[in-house]
Amino acid sequence: MSFFKRLGALLSPPQPSCVMHYYVRCRRCGEVIKARADLRNELSIEYGEDERPSGYSYRKVLIGSGRCFQAIEVTMTFDPQRRVVSREVTGGEFVAPDE
Numbered sequence: 001m002s003f004f005k006r007l008g009a010l011l012s013p014p015q016p017s018c019v020m021h022y023y024v025r026c027r028r029c030g031e032v033i034k035a036r037a038d039l040r041n042e043l044s045i046e047y048g049e050d051e052r053p054s055g056y057s058y059r060k061v062l063i064g065s066g067r068c069f070q071a072i073e074v075t076m077t078f079d080p081q082r083r084v085v086s087r088e089v090t091g092g093e094f095v096a097p098d099e
């Protein structure tokens with residue numbers, strides 16, 4: 001990164017955190033998996049009917065570290081400001097960090 005770019009990055013207002021951590025519990029073995037979504041690199045733009053960006057979508061398949069090979073599919077949608085609109089897990093469920 002060039003000096004000026006870095007300076008620009010320092011001067012720009014603080015960005016909302018671009019990495020979101022979340023926890024998913026495997027429905028089969030109960031393992032809680034900590035995962036992260038990089039909101040800058042892992043989101044796909046969704047287009048609305050007027051062909052303008054309507055938000056973002058995120059999809060990831062998680063597999064626990066234990067002996068269980070249950071694939072847990074996480075799908076989330078975001079509004080244009082990258083706030084979560086809906087989220088869904090197949091093969092598991094979202095849990096709060098302290099559970």
Ligand SMILES: [Zn+2]
Pocket residue numbers: 026027028029030031064068069070
């Ligand atoms: Zn499992």
